[in-house]
Amino acid sequence: MNNKVYFTPGPSELYPTVPQHMQAAMANKIGSISHRSQQFKDIYAHAEKGLRELLQLPQNWEILFLASANEIWERAIQNCVEKESFHLVNGSFSKRFFQISEELGRKATKHEVPFGEGFQADNINIPALAELIALVQNETSSGASLPVAEINKFRAKAGADALIFVDAVSSMPHPAFDYNLVDSIYFSVQKCFGLPAGLGVWLVNERCIAKAEALQAKGFSIGSYHSIPSLLSKAKTFQNPETPNVLNIYLLGHVAEEMNKKGIQTIREETETKAQLIYDYLAASQNFDIAMQEPGHRSVTTIIANTKIPASEVIKKLTPFDMVIGSGYGNYKETQIRIANFPTHSVSQVQALVYKLKELIG
């Protein structure tokens, strides 16, 4: 029996009800049912409906299930970029999306700032021919967050046909996006949804769909089983082209339902309250400094601090108390810590973590 509480930035602590839903899935043999059966379609529809309600998603947006956010990066480029994409880069994941565009043979351009710095929309020049503009609402590697108010400025700055993509891998459902001002948002279920890894959720509006269809009509290859048209043709009847991760779609439906019972507003407020507890502690600590200087650009879900004590030592000190936090990402492995503040983490768990860090680290 593992009694640890995982404050790692994903995979992270599972949503509290996941083990019981998994047990029910085993008892009801959800892992054995056909992915073309009515029983599966009902499971898919339940997840789709729950997510749509939770995210307050308009009818002109579609929900697609893929295997990971990495896959969504690749499908985004394949389906929505014929020649050129433009990327805001301020950490390892935004950089990876940029690289994937290059690896797929596109011209990828970027506006790059040092790791962990934020962006001001006003300072950014968008290339006229960029077909896809990659924004990162929450950089999981660095904890830099692009406020929704800044995201909303990009539509006016972008070309009329450009599609605005938003990485909310480790923040959704917290940000209250204006769905009229962006075209696609994507996230992974092993972050804020508290599920096992193995499912990426891709939200697209009718402009993304039209772009993929137009490229396909021109004879341009947009991929195969996971092109937007292929995914959509099955999604319309609550299925995937391939046999998907059925158990995760089942679990997602149940967690979304429970999040809806709690209410998105409550989840958002609790997230902010817990983030404040952590940031207040970090600001007062002698051994930690909040990594992001600008308060408005601090992530509320993946909280990063510079640490004077090597991250591995901080992590080790917490071990006897069954608390797990993340080390820094990549080159920052020992010089930063990362604390996930997801809906699964209760106020009292966060209070206990802050209390223990204060006692152990100061």
Add this chain to the structure above:
Amino acid sequence: MNNKVYFTPGPSELYPTVPQHMQAAMANKIGSISHRSQQFKDIYAHAEKGLRELLQLPQNWEILFLASANEIWERAIQNCVEKESFHLVNGSFSKRFFQISEELGRKATKHEVPFGEGFQADNINIPALAELIALVQNETSSGASLPVAEINKFRAKAGADALIFVDAVSSMPHPAFDYNLVDSIYFSVQKCFGLPAGLGVWLVNERCIAKAEALQAKGFSIGSYHSIPSLLSKAKTFQNPETPNVLNIYLLGHVAEEMNKKGIQTIREETETKAQLIYDYLAASQNFDIAMQEPGHRSVTTIIANTKIPASEVIKKLTPFDMVIGSGYGNYKETQIRIANFPTHSVSQVQALVYKLKELIG
């Protein structure tokens, strides 16, 4: 509580120990651990080692974890075909691989025979420029099986640089392949391994790796995070480029270990014994006919019969007895039935199914 036994061709009955392994995974919080941690690397290594032993895989072959067999089709074309692939087509899945090559902009050629018919290597002309030769050892849609002895004839017929790919999605680990005479084999875990869906396993030899590297060196796009070189660079240290389906890799390790305890020879013999029970019944039935005429080309793992009684009625008659078989695939939905005979299905379960079908259908 669902007490059905699923003889469906995948997803199918889970391996008997899967529910207890899943419970242990939940108790030990396997869904929360980092996919870069030593704990995860050990889980990955355990699955890799167990599979390598079970499949008797030589050291010049690598094991890669992807999301589905659909994905493997796409990655195979991206990584191993610059211009032209050649496909044996005798059912819906072999046809889909052919189409995916076309959708990815390659010249795909095929040797097609009617749905459910077998192939004789001697009758097949392989185009001289085919870089990948797609064989289907077990057509899940039609139950046609290509004997390993026939598969082994293709190396001599193919160009020196051609790569021989084998679809064993719903038969592995039953076929005893000669790894010197083929270059890649792939399968899905929701078939013979009795796991929940959401993981495809891709076996490649050094020739596939060299081909992908050569294409990449030429500046040809071979994909991004799931190119062979990207997958391999992480597989060397027991990781995936993306956060993978951690729970399924964990379960696969445990099921492979148990299969190894039973022994591959025993599993193969049991599979053949059970297949014989089913085929003997079908041959004697007044209402079923074995779909595949040629005995040597009958699948031992996905057994298909033509049915005089609509498949939906047969399935309905079995329902009160908690037995589930599959309908026919696609156009054959009502005119054929499909019975999975996987390692999870015990001799006594198969005997009970045959007994009940005899009683209900004759």
